[in-house]
Amino acid sequence: MPKNKGKGGKNRKRGKNEADDEKRELVFKEDGQEYAQVLRMLGNGRCEAMCIDGTKRLCHIRGKMHKKVWIAAGDIILVGLRDYQDDKADVILKYMPDEARLLKAYGELPDNTRLNEGIGAGLDEEDDGDANDYIEFEDEDIDKI
Numbered sequence: 001m002p003k004n005k006g007k008g009g010k011n012r013k014r015g016k017n018e019a020d021d022e023k024r025e026l027v028f029k030e031d032g033q034e035y036a037q038v039l040r041m042l043g044n045g046r047c048e049a050m051c052i053d054g055t056k057r058l059c060h061i062r063g064k065m066h067k068k069v070w071i072a073a074g075d076i077i078l079v080g081l082r083d084y085q086d087d088k089a090d091v092i093l094k095y096m097p098d099e100a101r102l103l104k105a106y107g108e109l110p111d112n113t114r115l116n117e118g119i120g121a122g123l124d125e126e127d128d129g130d131a132n133d134y135i136e137f138e139d140e141d142i143d144k145i
Contacts, residue, residue, distance in 0.1 A: 026099055028108065029078060033092065035109060038075045047071060047091070049079065052110065057089045069094050076100040076115065 029035060036049035036057065045061045059079050061071065071077065071094050079089035095103065103109045 026102055027078065027093055032083075033078055033080050034089070035103070036077050036079045036089070037113065038071060038073050038077060040073050041071065049077060049089070049091075051079065051089070052113075055086070057087055059089045059091050061091045065091060065094070074114075076103065076109070076113075 034051045034053055036051040036059065038059075039048045039050055039056070041047050042058075045066050047059050047061065048056065049059045050056050057079065059077070065071075071091065076095045076099075077091050078093040078095070080092050081089050097115065100109070100115050104111070104113060104115065
């Protein structure tokens with residue numbers, strides 16, 4: 001039988017649960033950086049994001065964040081702009097939902113930015129009419145089935 005010469009298995013690659021997202025200082029953009037909202041994930045460590053300046057950019061997730069910080073569509077991220085490619089950017093930081101709300105409150109994000117605040121966030125806005133989302137059956141209808 002061959003000897004195991006590796007450094008460990010799947011659990012070593014998974015790493016410790018580093019709870020660094022409890023309370024961290026809010027990071028604002030500097031020159032050469034921009035806020036963006038993820039439109040869709042493309043795979044291979046890339047995503048398509050709409051920057052606050054109105055430009056749609058192809059963003060590359062940096063290696064430090066890759067497989068450690070999960071980014072989904074709708075997330076607010078901080079991207080570093082490239083001097084030589086205007087249509088591409090690099091993801092520097094992903095904001096937690098409460099940090100994104102703070103950025104919006106401070107006026108860093110425009111008011112028309114829709115923040116992903118969970119699955120049930122948009123239900124109150126859709127209940128405009130008196131239309132029910134369920135069908136009521138009479139007792140006679142149930143007997144026919």
